[in-house]
Amino acid sequence: MAAVLAYSGILLASLVVASVAALQLADFFGAGDEFVLVMAIDAAFAAGAMLTFAAFSVLADRVRTLHLTAALMMLIALLLVSTPGLREWIAASSGNPFKTAREQELQITLEILVPSTLAVLVQWALVRRRWLIAAGEEEMTLWPWIATAATAFIVLNPFGLAVTSLALRQETAGWLNDLWSATVAVTVGILIVMAAAECYIRSRIRRRRTAGGAFDTLARPG
Known part of the structure; x- marks a missing residue:
């Protein structure tokens, strides 16, 4: 149940x-x-x-x-x-x-x-x-949940959807197309760096926890 x-x-x-x-x-x-x-x-x-x-x-x-x-x-x-x-x-x-x-x-x-x-x-x-x-x-997982949530928030809000749509469609004037594409590219780059940093931090925390758990097991009286 x-x-x-x-x-x-x-x-x-x-x-x-x-x-x-x-x-x-x-x-x-x-x-x-x-x-x-x-x-x-x-x-x-x-x-x-x-x-x-x-x-x-x-x-x-x-x-x-x-x-x-x-x-x-x-x-x-x-x-x-x-x-x-x-x-x-x-x-x-x-x-x-x-x-x-x-x-x-x-x-x-x-x-x-x-x-x-x-x-x-x-x-x-x-x-x-x-x-x-x-x-x-x-x-604890290495999956970057904070970066995932940030990505969902950025992409799924009306402004994010509008910018992404304009960048993909390429239907505006030339310099505007470049602006939307650059905005999307910079945002994606920031999110990738953010995800990589989060994965690194999570891996450090996970190793520390694992090492601490192993030490507690060895220190426990048999």
């Missing part, structure tokens, strides 16, 4: 994060009736991912199994948005005559892929932590 409650809580947390991301994207793109289908797909994917994580966490004898599970779920998300006819079927429910087919397909791809990615990250982190605590191992 405790496990069911724990996994239900993890699923709820991942759904909240995925829904916030999906709503931000829908608001930016001006989504229509098709967004109901997108949200249903996002929720179904998150539920399926949670069941997969729960099953593998029971069967796993090493934490690496959970890492591979996360990679598998990301691959499935990519295959999902690449399914022939899926985006066209969803776009048919839009009812917006002012968007081109390419714009609608890009919108639907992002509204499925970004929330699904965030749901997998949340589930992987929490299931992994639960598994390591149960196994009596160090639960």
Whole structure:
């Protein structure tokens, strides 16, 4: 029963994060009736991912199994948005005559892929932590969570989405294209440096904790 409650809580947390991301994207793109289908797909994917994580966490004898599970779920998300006819079927429910087919397909791809990615990250982190605590191992990960949260905040706010969209579309005047591209490039560079620094700090903390745990074990009277 405790496990069911724990996994239900993890699923709820991942759904909240995925829904916030999906709503931000829908608001930016001006989504229509098709967004109901997108949200249903996002929720179904998150539920399926949670069941997969729960099953593998029971069967796993090493934490690496959970890492591979996360990679598998990301691959499935990519295959999902690449399914022939899926985006066209969803776009048919839009009812917006002012968007081109390419714009609608890009919108639907992002509204499925970004929330699904965030749901997998949340589930992987929490299931992994639960598994390591149960196994009596160090639960700190090298994954740069602060940098990840900063990236999500920067990209998924209206200004970040607008700048990223302009940089990708290259539809403005020449010097403006250069400005948007430079802004994105500098931001990406800062985030990469931030992530690398966080990984280094986490590795130092993890080594210190591991060394401290080993010392306590040796110092404990037999």
